[in-house]
Amino acid sequence: MNKLIRGKRYNTETARRVGAHGAEELYTKRSGEFFLAMQDEIRPITPEEAAEWGEKYLSPDKYKEIFAAADDSSKGRLGIMLPPSMIEKLRRKAQEHRISTSEYLEKIIEAHLKEGR
Secondary structure, three states: OEEEEOOEEEEOOOOEEEEEEOOEEEEEOOOOOEEEEEOOEEEEEOHHHHHHHHHHHOOHHHHHHHHHHHOHHHOOOOOOOOOHHHHHHHHHHHHHOOOOHHHHHHHHHHHHHHOOO
16 A cells, blocks of 8 residues: 655555554554554554554564664664665665665674674
């Protein structure tokens, strides 16, 4: 499902599906925004509303995974310069995995560091 709401695109094909309860499915966009998809309807919701939904319907581990990642205060920032072609490749790979580019880079770096390189 793909809808334009108040000038913003909400697409269940490109967003990450967080969980489902009945006919409701919670998604998060690469931008960190959340929305609920229900049959033919999409409803954008605030991070607080998403967290409330998650408390009710997600397992404790899934809740922690999603909402600890959404809490930027638990992460630092690092600015890096990359060639535009590499940035585009990273974005495409992240989209294939249905996660944000930051999450994808974090996974790549973690794997690299675990290998002891």
